Amino acid sequence: MIGLPHYLLLGSFLFCIGVFGVLTRRNAIAVLMSIELMLNAVNINLVAANKFAAADAVTGQLLAVFVIVVAAAEIAVGLALIISIFRQRKSVELNDFNLLKW
Amino acid sequence: MTEFILPNAWLIPFLPFLGFALIALFLHRWPKVSAGVSIALIAAGFIFSLFVASAVFSEPGGAVYEFTTRWLEMSGLKVDMGLLLDPLSAVMLLVVTSIATLVQIYSIGYMKEDPGFASYFAYQSLFAASMLGLVLSNNFGQMFVFWELVGICSYFLIGFWFGLPSAKNAAIKAFVTNRVGDFGFLLGILFLQIIFGTLTFSGLAEAVPAYTNMALMVPVAVLLFLGPMGKSAQFPLHVWLPDAMEGPTPVSALIHAATMVAAGVYLVARAFFIFSSVPEAMTVIAVIGGFTALFAATIALAQNDIKRILAYSTLSQLGYMMMAMGVGAMTAGMFHLTTHAFFKSLLFLGAGSVIHAMAGEQDIWKMGNLSKKMPVTTWTFIIGALALAGIPPLSGFWSKDEILLGAYASGHYGLYILGAFVAFLTAFYMFRLIFVAFFGSNKEGEHAHESPGVMTVPLIILAVAAVFVGFVNSPFMHHLFGEFISHPMGIQPHPSSMIMISSSLIAVAGIVLAWLIYQKEVISHLALRERFKGIHQLLQNKYYMDEFYARMGQIFVYGAAQLMFWFDIHVINAFVDLVARFTGKSGDTLKYTEDGQVQNYALYMVAGALILVVVATMAAVSVIA
Amino acid sequence: MFNISAFSLYDAVFIVIAGVTLLAALGVVLFPNIIYSALSLILTFLGVAAIFFQLNSGFLGVIQILVYAGAISVLILFAVMLLMNTEPGRTNLPTTRLKTLFAGGGITAMLLTALIAAIGFTKWTEFDLPGVDNSVGMLAEAMMGDYIIAFEAAAIMLLTAVVGAILIAKGVQEK
Numbered sequence A: 001m002i003g004l005p006h007y008l009l010l011g012s013f014l015f016c017i018g019v020f021g022v023l024t025r026r027n028a029i030a031v032l033m034s035i036e037l038m039l040n041a042v043n044i045n046l047v048a049a050n051k052f053a054a055a056d057a058v059t060g061q062l063l064a065v066f067v068i069v070v071a072a073a074e075i076a077v078g079l080a081l082i083i084s085i086f087r088q089r090k091s092v093e094l095n096d097f098n099l100l101k102w
Numbered sequence B: 001m002t003e004f005i006l007p008n009a010w011l012i013p014f015l016p017f018l019g020f021a022l023i024a025l026f027l028h029r030w031p032k033v034s035a036g037v038s039i040a041l042i043a044a045g046f047i048f049s050l051f052v053a054s055a056v057f058s059e060p061g062g063a064v065y066e067f068t069t070r071w072l073e074m075s076g077l078k079v080d081m082g083l084l085l086d087p088l089s090a091v092m093l094l095v096v097t098s099i100a101t102l103v104q105i106y107s108i109g110y111m112k113e114d115p116g117f118a119s120y121f122a123y124q125s126l127f128a129a130s131m132l133g134l135v136l137s138n139n140f141g142q143m144f145v146f147w148e149l150v151g152i153c154s155y156f157l158i159g160f161w162f163g164l165p166s167a168k169n170a171a172i173k174a175f176v177t178n179r180v181g182d183f184g185f186l187l188g189i190l191f192l193q194i195i196f197g198t199l200t201f202s203g204l205a206e207a208v209p210a211y212t213n214m215a216l217m218v219p220v221a222v223l224l225f226l227g228p229m230g231k232s233a234q235f236p237l238h239v240w241l242p243d244a245m246e247g248p249t250p251v252s253a254l255i256h257a258a259t260m261v262a263a264g265v266y267l268v269a270r271a272f273f274i275f276s277s278v279p280e281a282m283t284v285i286a287v288i289g290g291f292t293a294l295f296a297a298t299i300a301l302a303q304n305d306i307k308r309i310l311a312y313s314t315l316s317q318l319g320y321m322m323m324a325m326g327v328g329a330m331t332a333g334m335f336h337l338t339t340h341a342f343f344k345s346l347l348f349l350g351a352g353s354v355i356h357a358m359a360g361e362q363d364i365w366k367m368g369n370l371s372k373k374m375p376v377t378t379w380t381f382i383i384g385a386l387a388l389a390g391i392p393p394l395s396g397f398w399s400k401d402e403i404l405l406g407a408y409a410s411g412h413y414g415l416y417i418l419g420a421f422v423a424f425l426t427a428f429y430m431f432r433l434i435f436v437a438f439f440g441s442n443k444e445g446e447h448a449h450e451s452p453g454v455m456t457v458p459l460i461i462l463a464v465a466a467v468f469v470g471f472v473n474s475p476f477m478h479h480l481f482g483e484f485i486s487h488p489m490g491i492q493p494h495p496s497s498m499i500m501i502s503s504s505l506i507a508v509a510g511i512v513l514a515w516l517i518y519q520k521e522v523i524s525h526l527a528l529r530e531r532f533k534g535i536h537q538l539l540q541n542k543y544y545m546d547e548f549y550a551r552m553g554q555i556f557v558y559g560a561a562q563l564m565f566w567f568d569i570h571v572i573n574a575f576v577d578l579v580a581r582f583t584g585k586s587g588d589t590l591k592y593t594e595d596g597q598v599q600n601y602a603l604y605m606v607a608g609a610l611i612l613v614v615v616a617t618m619a620a621v622s623v624i625a
Numbered sequence C: 001m002f003n004i005s006a007f008s009l010y011d012a013v014f015i016v017i018a019g020v021t022l023l024a025a026l027g028v029v030l031f032p033n034i035i036y037s038a039l040s041l042i043l044t045f046l047g048v049a050a051i052f053f054q055l056n057s058g059f060l061g062v063i064q065i066l067v068y069a070g071a072i073s074v075l076i077l078f079a080v081m082l083l084m085n086t087e088p089g090r091t092n093l094p095t096t097r098l099k100t101l102f103a104g105g106g107i108t109a110m111l112l113t114a115l116i117a118a119i120g121f122t123k124w125t126e127f128d129l130p131g132v133d134n135s136v137g138m139l140a141e142a143m144m145g146d147y148i149i150a151f152e153a154a155a156i157m158l159l160t161a162v163v164g165a166i167l168i169a170k171g172v173q174e175k
Helices: A002-023 A029-053 A058-090 B012-025 B032-054 B087-110 B117-136 B142-159 B166-197 B201-209 B214-231 B241-245 B247-260 B260-269 B272-276 B279-300 B306-327 B330-359 B375-389 B395-409 B411-438 B443-447 B453-473 B480-484 B498-521 B525-531 B533-540 B541-591 B598-624 C009-030 C034-054 C058-082 C097-122 C135-144 C150-169
Strands: B065-074 B079-085
Touching: A002 A029, A002 B598, A002 C009, A002 C034, A002 C058, A029 A058, A029 B480, A029 C009, A029 C034, A029 C058, A029 C135, A058 B598, A058 C058, A058 C135, A058 C150, B012 B032, B012 B117, B032 B079, B032 B087, B032 B117, B032 B247, B065 B411, B079 B117, B079 B411, B087 B247, B087 B260, B087 B330, B087 B453, B117 B142, B117 B247, B117 B260, B117 B453, B142 B166, B142 B214, B142 B241, B142 B247, B142 B260, B166 B201, B166 B241, B201 B272, B201 B525, B214 B260, B214 B272, B214 B279, B241 B247, B241 B306, B247 B260, B247 B330, B260 B306, B260 C034, B279 B306, B279 B411, B279 B533, B279 B541, B306 B330, B330 B375, B330 B395, B330 B453, B330 B480, B375 B395, B375 B411, B375 B453, B375 B498, B395 B453, B395 B498, B411 B498, B443 C009, B443 C058, B453 B480, B498 B525, B533 B541, B598 C097, C009 C034, C034 C058, C058 C135, C097 C150, C135 C150
Parallel strands: none
Antiparallel strands: B065 B079
């Protein structure tokens, strides 16, 4: 009974939870964690589509592998940036980083 | 020789054009050679014209030779160039070439010390070429090209003494006024092309009478008539002709008396089949012609410059010719054109002789008793004036009489009476001029000496022509002219002795009145002038038409400029300012989205993604469901 | 969508794993304590790995555990430790600006609705393709074959990221 739509639904929920986290959290690290949630949701979609719609190839899994690679790199750099900012401004609250205001 | 000439009749306009090119490019350094070349070529044109005439008039009713060659062919448009040799063009050829030759010979004497001697002959040749080309064209398009060429030659020649501001302005005025007429003419031609698909006279002559939509032909005919109105100086486009007297007098004789201004009358004759099938257009032509005749004759009464009097006389006679065309007497109109060419150019050349002798003086009141020292000029001038006044048996009598006859016989009694009155005025003002300038009590003219032979011989030749040319359409020669130049729709009424006698008496009465006032001084002309002061002012100032046009021009041109300026400032600039202000305002408003808060930027991005998802879903759903 | 008569073990397992994953995700976002958020994140990663196993991509599941739950989570925890300058229970608070809260919540709800609608309106067809039995081998062949360039690019990107992260974190040395 469980088929592609259900996995896609799971992916959508996860994605939206991640979006909510990105838009409403104060702490920069929490935002990064929410981004990770979004990327995972995408991975679920890709692999589910691969199994249910293109089961004779592994393209979906391949793409998911690359997404994981990129996510890893991104979070490494992101955390390094946050640490660097913390050293300057002694805070990780996003509301305070508004130097690029008009 | 005739067989050679006929298909090569294009040589007749080409030779003078060659003369123009030669003089302009090479020969202008040698003035005498330039003059010689120019005269030789136009004389050759005259001889060729004689051959053409002999061929055309050899058959009863006139032979017609037409030669065409395809000039331009595109899909939907075929343009031919061609020559048309029929009695009408043969007559014009003879008139133009003969008078042009005589005028150029005369100019050797008149323009003797002028520094622009060579370029004068170049322009004269160019004009002759253009006029001859106009006369030989077999279709409207080609004729229009030459029409414009003739106009530009007129500009060159009027403004020949270009250092003189009055000459410059007169040349511009002539060209611009002509342009107004030509605009209407071109529109008419375009209409003809659109409606009938052809512009050749022979093609149209078949197509037009068969055409039934008369309501459309009326504006076309009127538009076509605008060209002759401009070129032949009919009211209200007459204002350029008096000013054109700023040019050298031989130019006035050739262009503004005999040939170019006759081009309009020639066009009406050539396109008579168009005009005669539209009765409303004929009425317009007749009325405008008659009005111009009266209008100009009244102004001539109060002019003091010898050339101006002759210019207004030309205007008046052109009005006569148009009136003749308008009442259907096409033969009479063309006949008057022919006789008028000879005696008017005679009068102008005579006036030129006088001016030359008086060292540039043109005011008749400053001349007097010229007859004493200038007999040849005086008597040829008198012959010309008698011809103009319409005294039998001179040429003017036959032609003017035919016009009056035409008006009477076709039932236009009002125009007949108007024509008779104008004949009276014509005789009066011409002899006013003669009595004041040649026989007056003022003795100033006595020191003048007769002009050299090169100027008097053409005068004599023209005087002979003025006397005898009229006989070709007289009852004695059984209306020979009318046998060749006629149109089925034109009228050739039987001569009426009542009209002949009455017109002669009217002319004599005019001469007698002038004699009484200006020679015998029974009534002092100064007292008359005082008594009718208002009218005299009006006439002397040409009914203030120039001032009126200037004012109209100022109102409309200046007004249009004001309108454009307002539009530019308040509409176009306003629009541009609006765009600029809108950009600034939107920038001012949208800058608040750049608040430095990263999460807000993320919000906008997600909102955008949301819109995309919604749109894609709706598109897919509406496609499926 | 839910056809009760054909309910099988597969479906029950899916529902359990899905539930755990979603709850953990909610925990990531909602806990005010960031340490709790990080730990919930680890649980989410494990849940996703289980989903991968259920979808017959065992290799990917193992990778997920190794990379995400193993390396990235540790990285996050390290960062959290380094940057804690208030008491831990109040480190992951929602934003104070109400407008942002409501806007974010609204947009999220709308997005969720749109996605559910999109999934719901689609007519899903049942494909009947044979599955692969050598997914790792095929993955390896694809990566080294058709997608070699993406592979190399990913490698370079990782190298860049590592070097960059070190440089940025180290900061400028003040002499």
